[in-house]
Amino acid sequence: MSLDPGTAPLLGARRFLTRETVGDHGRTLHRVDDSEWDAFYRDRWRYDKVVRSTHGVNCTGSCSWNVFVKDGLITWEHQATDYPTTGPDTPDYEPRGCPRGASFSWYEYSPSRVRHPYLRGVLAEMFREARQRLGDPVAAWAEIVETPLKARAYKAQRGRGGFVRASWDEAIELMAAAHVYTVKAYGPDRVVGFSPIPAMSMASFAAGTRYHALLGGTLLSFYDWYADLPIASPQIWGDQTDVPEAGDWWNSTYLMMWGSNIPVTRTPDAHFLTEARYKGTKVVAVSPDYADNVKFADDWLAPHPGTDGALAMAMGHVILTEFFRDREVPYFTDYVRRYTDLPFLVTIVDGKADRFLTAADLGHEDGEHKTVLIDQAGDLRVPHGSLGYRYSEPGQWNLDLGDVVPALGIDSDEAIEIEMARFDIGDTEGGTTIRRGVPVRRVGEHLVTTVFDLVMAQYGVRRGDLPGDWPAGYDDADSPNTPAWQERITGVDAKLAARIGREFARNAERSNGRSMIVLGAGANQWFHSDMTYRAFISLVTLTGCQGVNGGGWAHYVGQEKARPITGQQHMSFAFDWQRPMRHQASTPFWYLHTDQWRYERVPADELASPLGSGRFKGMAFADTVAAAQRMGWSPGHPFFNRNPLDLAAEAAEAGKPVQQYVVESLRDGSLTPVAEDPDDPANFPRCLTLWRANLLGSSGKGNEYFMRHLLGVEGTATATECGAGERPRDVTWRDEAPVGKLDLLTTMDFRMTNTGLHSDLVLPAATWYEKHDISTTDMHPFVHAFSPAVPPPGDAHTDYDTFLALADKVSELAVVHLGTRTDVLAAPLQHDTPDELAMPGGRVRDWKFGECEPVPGRTMPKLIEIERDYTLIGRKMRTVGPLMEKLGTTTKAITVDVKAEVAYLKHQNGVIDGRPSLATADRMCEAILSFSGTTNGRVARAGFEELEKRTGRRFTDLIEGHETDRVTFQQTQEAPQPVFTSPEWSGSEKGGRRYSPFTINVERLKPWHTVTGRQHFFVEHDWVAELGEQLPAFRPPLNMARHFGRPGDAVDGGVTVRFLTPHAKWSIHSMYHDNELMLALSRGGPVIWMSVPDAAKIGVRDNEWIEAHNRNGVVVARAVVSHRMPEGTVFQYHSPERTVNVPKAEKSGRRGGYHNSMTRLLIKPTHLAGGHAQLTYAFNYYGPIGSQRDEITVIRRRTQEVEY
């Protein structure tokens, strides 16, 4: 042990230095700092203040951040670590954040920051000239948009540069003039707003939605549009989405990650997963690729993309066989009897399951919505808790079975074969059928069986000598739902699939329900995701995991729970001034108004099962949209082909009540629904305002159709319109497709996105470090604040202040142009109201074809008059309106008197016009917090009291100790604040418990909001039956090649692959894609990940340029070649935008597109089905999803020379 002096280090030279020591043999220099040279680093660490804020991006993080400010500039941000503890035996929530959030401050001073209003130059010139000449901005706007040459001139320039700066006042005036003109000329419902996910910044959301509500404008949904909404959730639970907080993963002892890449998409919560493993939790990953989460898993199942439903069905087959047929597990049996529809009776008609047997069938009065079961003694029983008890019989809407012990199956010698749907084979998407037997019993004129018997048959679990076509065993690959059958479809080893299903159930048995499935967009955003999800959810309901801490489904896709939901909704939608507002489902809206329906080659009955009655024959998807709207199931805004402000006056002139006048006019055809003629210029959406959104750079499925028809710019779609035989039956076809429907596209943003580039007007917005707001999520139980670290630069304003300014200007212009008018709204039948009782049994009757009378609120939309004084919009924006005292608040049918909160707010916020002030965003936050039970114990208590009256069960103890507590906005600025248990949600958080949905239902016997009051396996509705989807089943991805032809391998020297768009590591949707830190850590621009074999087929090496195209458009990107990708599938991570490093495409000669250039909307009619029980409409609760996963594309190597 020595050092060779000849090769010794150089330290000897420093021996004369002071305060230093050199280690043995001159290796190491030790030194005590003099704090002189290191001043640079010390100074760099110095800062003047730290401000708590967060990021209002559409992710589920809701992470609290400390923003550091030095010399008036934001320098960087670090995660806050002061979340209230989860207790000594659970990991805490600190820190929360991800690399994307950590890079946000880059935007503050980025060159793409929008600091001033920008107006398209050609429009600015025209407006300034006309404004000057005519002296009235409204007249100026009218002249421009009604002069075809002028309108064409500026619309054609969208997306082509040429912005000029406008002053703030001019920008607001132009926008207000456009809105006022549109209200006056076409109707307020032609003024459309879009902004997603209120939870991520509630005051900012509320500012714009409140404006649109007061105007009578149309507000577009986001959750269904993003295909994040799991339609199965309302179908099964009558609830939009309710999921465990991330901390509850810790309580699970068997955790499956199914299509959810937790480290990438749930970054701040991933540690609960890694940590739970140490407690002995088994972790399973189901993912088509070797995703980042797979490395944490004990087992990895890699099904082919989109086949997850088959895998889940096979697991269900194993569970039903081993834990229900071969052996009875008391925990499971007891659970499904109490909490699911399995024991309930279903009628069988013509050898097919039809609908629930009801007390009406037994001759009971008012029994149409009271479902029936048989108890173990064999007697028919009508238990409490079904829909029929909800609105009319106080104290009886509960799950208390009393002395009733439900029988799961029919105990009978009689059995019949019935037809059941299968979709894995067949000539159409509707598949074919298989005959399997169920035991039956006769009740009066009805032949009935139980849902359990149907489920056993559907899953192919043979019992005794029931007739029909049954699998021989697990290894029978031909008979649906066996492990071997799924292996053929998914590629997952049959034994492994069976084993995981078995382990999942066995763990649930041992732990009383602590098996969990974490679900993500990967499994969700398919066209048939509802069916896939029903197969997933069956696994957790069969095994008694739902409503249990540590168990159940955990769907984390796009929905961030606005925990103070009552305040948020009432303030956002101006329910303090008027009820309702025009809530519109986005998918059918854009399907019609971007004319994607004109390219539809799939007829509606292509999806229909042979089990159906053929009701969709000859119909296009556009026809199903029109039908659902006119029957009052799905909202249609705008609804009438005339200005709804004129209808009341017309009715008065005709001397008729408005309702009668409208019904008669619709019936005689003098008034038609917009959905039946969307290309009539009278029916165009005219003004679209986007805030907190990047519709044309992120979520706009069918991007190239938006470009062409909505905006009037060239798109790269090559699809042709449908021919004469393919056109809709009821929707008018106009030979000339409209181009450039929209008159004014306004975007409010702090950065220039693809949406901004295509907008006529871009308003500069404050960033998330420049405003007051509040944030919550479903992932954690806290409310915390946005706070301004610096003021907005230049002309930038907060969304809140921008909409106030706009409302003021509209009110000013309204004095001359609008005054007070009566608006007529056509509103759909509403969920969680007695509207749910409109269609017993889900029987469909269309008044248009004389199947019934048009009765508003029953067979057609409700017709509601609202008086609007347009000169007062600005004032109404600024105060809490009088309906709060008059009507109170209503959430999920629980009404609470909030006079006390109005009084409180008068003191807390101050008054304007004698009403509580909402003049600033922080006051709005205060109001939201005050009106909500989660943040105001008094409100929660009052809500529970109401629920006690309804159910006859005890709930108020859940808020005990917090009855007088409230969370104030100031507290949320100090630190994240935990919320209270409240009837607004379904889980108990009493005593620091982790949130898990439906624990209140399970523990307190509160019914679900469904027809039986239980969790559903069987969904009744004629349209659902038509598609063969009454029971869980596997529906494969759509066969795009069959419907639209292969995009073409041979021709292009490419390879045809499935085109998936999972959520990205380096961005949250389009946000952060353009951030230089994220660009440095990724590949510096858009990429497409592909497998080694696929890359070899087209001779592409890593990082070479490739092009993807199909009939809908073209994408240019670099290839990332990786052996973690399965052959036959490529990924373009969600929303790369096209503002950074996107060259021109060879294929089109135009700028390369982004992931939605590959997509076009398709409508699933069951998502329109409404008017009945849990299928009635609510905003972001039900409606066709804008799915995009089923698409295919051809990928080819392109010239490596690129041109920008």
Add this chain to the structure above:
Amino acid sequence: MRIRAQVAMVMNLDKCIGCHTCSVTCKQTWTNREGTEYVWFNNVETKPGIGYPKHYEDQDRWKGGWKLDGKGRLVLRGGGRVKRLSRIFANPDLPSIDDYYEPATFDKDILVNAPAGLKDTPVKQPYSALTGEPMAITWGANWEDSLGGDTFDQDPNLKNLTEKVTFEFEKTFMFHLPRICEHCLNPACVSACPSGAMYKREEDGIVLVDQDRCRGWRMCVSACPYKKVYVNHATGKAEKCTLCFPRIEAGQPTICSETCVGRLRYLGILWYDEDAVLAAASVGDEDLLDAQRAVFLDPFDETVQRAARDAGHPQEWIEAAQASPVWRLISEYRIALPLHPEYRTLPMVWYVPPLSPVLDAAGAAGRDDTNADDIFHTIDDLRIPVEYLASLFTAGDTAAAGGVLMKLAAMRAYMRARTLDGTVAQELLDGIGMTGEQVEAMYRLLAIAKYDERYVIPAAHRAQAAALDGLGGCSLDGEGGPGMGGSGAVPVTITTGRSR
């Protein structure tokens, strides 16, 4: 025994989610400025892979760290003083910018200010942040992330694997490796610096570059086998991770630790014997791990505590060393391992290797299906070859690497029995030679890991540094001190007059 304190870090790779938040918060705070565009004091690599800069682990190429010469003496791999002085103006062992990556910028306002009448939407294209010229991006700070690209098989750790690793779908493996400066006990960079600009702080062992003294010779860049010293191309001086010393001094964790959302970093102090360092660095490869562990002094040992007190360390430090999670992970549970101990720098950032429990998707099918309660695979089924981990963390000792994995796997199974049934699986404890109490304490430290348990950093740091001033011995006063030519004693210290 010469006792010194070292602020050390352990990262539990089994928890690392590869999110790179640490990289971003570090860069935003420290290297977000001209001259350091390409510099990531903290970076995260995907393994297998060649890393950042490319092939940094290949010491045949870069000549970093130390080696034993023919006579068993410890020498810098890059050569001794004469050799390095002769190359001072032309260092052949220096990575070029292409070995890191050419940083791109998109920093133009074209989106807002594009002229009218374009045929297409405007777009931001990449320009070199160094030259301002348009560029094509062909490599980056994290090019191989999540197994992207085709460079994995060049990972030098794969060279000695007896079992061939196939880079095929369903057979692959991956984990993330976050890296900062190792703040080594035997830092090659410090030894190689001709200017004496690099030093280890007396009080806490943080390795720093004195910016006033650095002359930009870049010998440190070559000598560091981890390539964690960088050249600021604007100042021409070396810069590196400072272990956030302004924060450490205030008792706060480093930024990379505090912002680690995977909660996998642990910070604490270790006592070590400076006199034992050279010997530990000079043993054969097979003994390196144990020798390095042996340098650390047991904070519960009364002689150690007395020595620390005698050396001027306050009571708070003595207690902090006992509460140190780093000590527990390295020395008590012995589940943390050094990165490439064969570089012989005695790195002070240690790693719990990834358990990565899954076996390949195809192989899972062959298991015994009769027992649905037998849910975990044995570590023989592990996806990551133990030899690969041994190459990274134990200088090839597979038994040592495998032993850590056994402990982690046994802990999971033990805790499952505790959680589900409340039973004690004694056979599991016997297998790993730990008590139930120890396993449960280890479980709490790894899983529940509250903030105050992850980071145990004593305050009053600067004052203590001053107290240590003058106490440190200087070995150069001995005859035959290396590089001294036997020139005799020099003053140990000179008082600076700064208040103590």
